[in-house]
Amino acid sequence: MINLLILPLLIPLVTATVLIFLTKSVGAQRVISVISTIGTLAASIVLLLTVKNEGIQTINVSSWEAPFGITLVSDMLSALLVTTTSLITLCVILYSFRSIGASRERFYYYSVIQFLLVGVNGAFTTGDIFNMFVFFEVMLMASYVLIVIGGTKIQLRESIKYILVNVISSALFVIAVALLYSVVGSLNMADISQRIAEIGQLPILTVIAVLFLIVFGLKGAIFPLYFWLPGSYYAPPVPVLALFGSLLTKVGVYSILRSYSLFFYHDQAFTHELLGILAIITVIIGGIGAIAYWDVKKIIIYNIIVAVGVLVYGISVATEESYKGMVFYTIHDMIIKAALFLLIGVMIKITGTSDLRKMGGLMKKYPLLGWTFLIAAFALAGIPPLSGFVGKLLIVRGGFAEGEYVSSLIVLLSSLVVLYSVIKIFMNGFWKAPKEYPGEDSQPVTFLWVPGAILVLTSILYGVGAEVMYPIISQATDALVNPTIYIDAVLKE
Amino acid sequence: MEILMSLVIGALLASAVYLMLSKSLLRIIIGTGLLSHGAHLLIITMGGLKRGAAPLLGEEAAAYVDPLPQALILTAIVISFGVTAFFLVLAYRAYQELGTDNMDEMRGNEAND
Numbered sequence: 001m002i003n004l005l006i007l008p009l010l011i012p013l014v015t016a017t018v019l020i021f022l023t024k025s026v027g028a029q030r031v032i033s034v035i036s037t038i039g040t041l042a043a044s045i046v047l048l049l050t051v052k053n054e055g056i057q058t059i060n061v062s063s064w065e066a067p068f069g070i071t072l073v074s075d076m077l078s079a080l081l082v083t084t085t086s087l088i089t090l091c092v093i094l095y096s097f098r099s100i101g102a103s104r105e106r107f108y109y110y111s112v113i114q115f116l117l118v119g120v121n122g123a124f125t126t127g128d129i130f131n132m133f134v135f136f137e138v139m140l141m142a143s144y145v146l147i148v149i150g151g152t153k154i155q156l157r158e159s160i161k162y163i164l165v166n167v168i169s170s171a172l173f174v175i176a177v178a179l180l181y182s183v184v185g186s187l188n189m190a191d192i193s194q195r196i197a198e199i200g201q202l203p204i205l206t207v208i209a210v211l212f213l214i215v216f217g218l219k220g221a222i223f224p225l226y227f228w229l230p231g232s233y234y235a236p237p238v239p240v241l242a243l244f245g246s247l248l249t250k251v252g253v254y255s256i257l258r259s260y261s262l263f264f265y266h267d268q269a270f271t272h273e274l275l276g277i278l279a280i281i282t283v284i285i286g287g288i289g290a291i292a293y294w295d296v297k298k299i300i301i302y303n304i305i306v307a308v309g310v311l312v313y314g315i316s317v318a319t320e321e322s323y324k325g326m327v328f329y330t331i332h333d334m335i336i337k338a339a340l341f342l343l344i345g346v347m348i349k350i351t352g353t354s355d356l357r358k359m360g361g362l363m364k365k366y367p368l369l370g371w372t373f374l375i376a377a378f379a380l381a382g383i384p385p386l387s388g389f390v391g392k393l394l395i396v397r398g399g400f401a402e403g404e405y406v407s408s409l410i411v412l413l414s415s416l417v418v419l420y421s422v423i424k425i426f427m428n429g430f431w432k433a434p435k436e437y438p439g440e441d442s443q444p445v446t447f448l449w450v451p452g453a454i455l456v457l458t459s460i461l462y463g464v465g466a467e468v469m470y471p472i473i474s475q476a477t478d479a480l481v482n483p484t485i486y487i488d489a490v491l492k493e
Numbered sequence: 494m495e496i497l498m499s500l501v502i503g504a505l506l507a508s509a510v511y512l513m514l515s516k517s518l519l520r521i522i523i524g525t526g527l528l529s530h531g532a533h534l535l536i537i538t539m540g541g542l543k544r545g546a547a548p549l550l551g552e553e554a555a556a557y558v559d560p561l562p563q564a565l566i567l568t569a570i571v572i573s574f575g576v577t578a579f580f581l582v583l584a585y586r587a588y589q590e591l592g593t594d595n596m597d598e599m600r601g602n603e604a605n606d
Contacts, residue, residue: 130565137572144579156587157599160518163580167525168513170576174532174569181562182539 004050005057005074007043008082008121011036016114026105033093033110040117041086048079052472056479056489058127066491067191073127073490076476077327081124081254084331087458088246088338089117091451095342096239098444099349104150104237112149116142116243123251127490129180130187132255133173136219140166143248146240147232158235165228169218176211183208190490193262193483201266209264209271213256213278220252222312223282226305230289233301238345241297245304246338250330253311257326260315261480268318276316280407282309283414290421294356296344296429299421300337303380306418307333310411314395317402323477325394328469332387332462336379339455340422343373346448347429351437356425361434369449370430376456377426379463381419387463498538505531518584518594525580529573536562536569 015036022028051057056075060066074082093113100109119139126132144166148159181187183204184195196205214225221229233244256275264271286305293299311333314326344354346369351359363370375386382388392415399408462469479486505527512524540562546554548563588594 130568134568134572137576141575141579144576148583151586151590153590156583156590160580160583160587160599163576163583164513164521164525167573167576167580168528170573171525171528171532174529175535177565178532178536178539178562181536181565182541187561 003059004043004047005059005072005125008040008047008086009072009118009125011040011043012114012117012121016111016118019111019114020108023106023108023111026102029105029110030093030097033114034090036114037086037090037093037117040121041083041090044079044083044086044121047074048076048083048472051076051079052475056486058490067186067188070131071127071188071190071490072125073190073486074125075479075486075489076472077254077257077479078124080327080331080472080476081250081334082121084334085117085120085124085247088334088455089113089243091338091342091455092239092243094454095242095345095448095451098447099345100237100239101150107149108145109149112142112145113243116146116247118142120247120251124254127189128187129177129189129192133170133177136173136251137170139248139251140170143244146243147236149240150237155235158232161228162232165218165232169215172211172218173215176208176215179204179208179211188490189258189262190487194487194491196263196266197483201264205264206267206270209260209267210274212259212264213271213275216252216255216259217278218252220249220256220312221282221305221308222278223285223309224278226282226285226308229305230298230301233304234297238297238341238348241301242338242341242345245301245341246334249304249308250311250334253308253315253330256312257315257480261318261323262483262486265318265483272316272318275312276404276407279309279311279313279316280410282306282312283410285309287414287417291417291424295354296347296356296359296425297354299356299425300340300344303340303418303421304337306414307337310392310395310414313399313407313411317395317398317404319398319402320477320481321401322395322398323480324473325391325396325398327391327473327476327480328394328466329388329391332379332391332459335455335459335462336376336387339376339452339459340373340380342448342452342455343369343376344425346445346452347373349443349448350440350445351435352439356428359429359435360432361430363430364434366445368453369445370426372449372453372456373430374426375460376452377419377422379456379459380422381415385463387459387466389463390466494542495538498534498542502531502534502538505534516596518587518596521596522577522580522584526577529569529577533566533569533573536566 059072061070119135122135148155184192186192217225286302289302314322348354379386379388382392396408509524509528512520540559545556545558546552548557548560
């Protein structure tokens with residue numbers, strides 16, 4: 001079916017619209033959003049298999065020929081990311097049932113989540129730079145609502161800062177697109193790439209490349225543009241935080257990957273060098289934050305920054321091996337970050353606090369939760385049979401092959417810091433003497449644990465099945481290493 | 494003509510940055526308004542300001558102005574309009590709840606709310 005690749009966008013869009021009419025009945029909202037998200041997941045899996053068998057899928061919307069209309073492009077990379085996004089959204093929706101509270105649910109919560117899914121899937125699928133801006137705005141607008149929904153004081157305070165930063169970065173995105181349009185005269189990403197290859201990377205294009213880096217770096221929280229993230233992500237409730245932490249920053253990283261592998265690959269001595277330096281500082285800053293705090297949310301939030309640094313480092317090395325590692329690590333990190341946020345969410349629900357020093361002894365009463373968290377922690381750090389291992393191995397090997405010993409070593413050492421930070425949660429939260437927590441027995445712990453466990457299980461399968469995933473991942477990196485594959489698929493020459 | 498526009502856009506962006514660095518929330522929102530004006534004018538300038546008819550085929554002119562930047566601006570305008578409306582209401586709510594519009598007083602750690 002030729003319209004297959006629009007389904008992961010269309011299904012949540014229709015659902016979001018339908019859900020607006022059903023705000024009064026929470027039950028109907030839950031049923032519809034679960035069914036439709038399962039539908040989105042199924043559609044994206046079918047899409048993934050189609051791309052695997054038949055190569056890159058494209059649609060020219062309304063049948064306008066490629067550079068003139070808007071083209072949606074699903075190569076292996078975007079199909080993988082769309083599938084992961086749909087899975088994570090499904091788990092977060094399941095988690096929300098018992099955790100978000102009826103007052104928020106009645107206030108368009110599920111509808112806004114579907115809009116967020118539209119924005120993220122759209123940003124992964126589009127083949128047009130201005131259309132990407134529009135999908136960014138769809139995603140951001142939904143995230144503004146999600147961050148402030150409920151209207152507590154901390155949410156109001158932090159959402160003002162979050163919105164301000166994103167308004168500025170959106171204006172910069174518009175400016176960057178305007179400058180790019182004035183130089184190449186096209187908005188279609190394949191066409192832009194082709195034209196840049198023809199004229200070579202003029203100095204003005206390097207300037208635009210750095211401008212794009214600033215824009216996407218603000219979305220993806222790389223050094224020195226990460227300053228808004230720890231405060232803003234601390235404010236919203238846990239399921240929203242899980243969505244943000246696993247999806248939003250990765251859209252920024254994906255955009256850096258796409259623009260730097262498709263448009264701006266001619267002057268690597270400058271652009272990719274810059275990217276590498278920023279990535280390493282990001283890793284260090286994130287690592288410092290992760291070990292500095294005694295707050296479970298803060299620890300995992302700083303781990304997002306570490307992972308973004310590692311991913312951007314993978315982009316900066318720009319060899320086939322490092323791209324493979326980077327794609328592998330992106331999928332792993334999306335899944336495992338969502339899982340970790342959901343699991344610490346359960347811990348916070350039980351204990352009623354996010355301060356690690358007030359927790360302790362959860363292992364006795366909740367062994368399943370404890371072991372799941374431990375597996376997730378090991379996967380995050382990249383212990384061999386689990387999913388974090390292969391990605392980081394390939395990134396570091398790519399770095400060493402390029403002779404970047406110091407930075408590869410820092411990436412390697414960051415694993416230790418990450419491991420220390422999450423094991424600190426495990427040792428202080430699950431070991432030690434058990435404590436009494438008021439209101440603990442009324443919490444639906446098993447129900448809340450299941451979505452996190454599904455994600456951890458996925459991550460285990462992903463790690464153990466690395467052999468199966470490898471050809472898929474290398475198909476995803478083909479278009480990154482060799483942009484003509486992407487261009488030919490879109491412009492059909 | 495483009496040089497003149499560039500100077501005007503530069504002035505707009507400079508005042509936007511100045512306003513956004515101030516303490517009062519309303520001045521910051523006025524700054525974001527100026528910022529989006531600057532960005533939109535930049536699109537129309539970067540599309541080229543050559544003389545031509547308005548992009549209506551009924552004009553039957555020899556040359557038209559580039560219609561694409563105009564469509565882009567129209568999209569960007571409504572988006573920034575939506576975001577600004579949301580931001581203004583949020584500022585109003587924050588003023589009601591927090592009792593201040595001074596960004597300095599909105600600092601503070603998570604614990605003290």
